[in-house]
Amino acid sequence: MNPTALADQLTAAARDARRHLDTIAAAGHGTVHPTTDPTGWLVGQILRTVAALTSPTARACRHVTAAPRVLHAAVWAPGIVVCPACVRHLAPAPGEDNRCDRCRRTVAQLHPSTVALGPLLIGYGLCRRCQHTAGLAPPGERVEGRRQPR
Ligand SMILES: [Zn+2]
Numbered sequence: 001m002n003p004t005a006l007a008d009q010l011t012a013a014a015r016d017a018r019r020h021l022d023t024i025a026a027a028g029h030g031t032v033h034p035t036t037d038p039t040g041w042l043v044g045q046i047l048r049t050v051a052a053l054t055s056p057t058a059r060a061c062r063h064v065t066a067a068p069r070v071l072h073a074a075v076w077a078p079g080i081v082v083c084p085a086c087v088r089h090l091a092p093a094p095g096e097d098n099r100c101d102r103c104r105r106t107v108a109q110l111h112p113s114t115v116a117l118g119p120l121l122i123g124y125g126l127c128r129r130c131q132h133t134a135g136l137a138p139p140g141e142r143v144e145g146r147r148q149p150r
């Protein structure tokens with residue numbers, strides 16, 4: 001494949017990924033961060049996830065090929081990458097589904113989010129406190145406990 005064709009495919013796959021993000025958001029599965037410029041904790045998680053995906057022990061569903069397309073991965077399932085049809089294989093293990101990916105506490109209310117890295121969608125779940133600490137709280141939300149200045 002020549003570089004131009006590959007670039008075209010990557011662009012199309014990234015566009016597809018963006019559409020999936022909208023679908024995920026519309027389905028109420030959490031905040032979506034379609035950012036290509038993540039910061040802090042999230043950068044570390046993305047690097048860790050990508051490193052796990054490119055390691056020899058990585059597992060992929062049988063639909064994943066060399067051709068660029070929308071792929072799903074999750075911070076809580078390192079080394080697994082699947083196509084949109086196989087996304088259920090990323091479901092957290094029992095007992096892990098309410099565990100914060102940052103502080104590892106089990107919380108009553110976990111906030112699932114997704115970050116897009118080109119065509120790769122990486123899911124993660126944070127407790128409210130870590131959302132704020134990592135700067136990933138939805139815009140417009142006040143930090144708990146902080147009073148508005150009069
Ligand atoms: Zn698949």
Ligand SMILES: [Zn+2]
Binds near residue numbers: 102
């Ligand atoms: Zn947390």
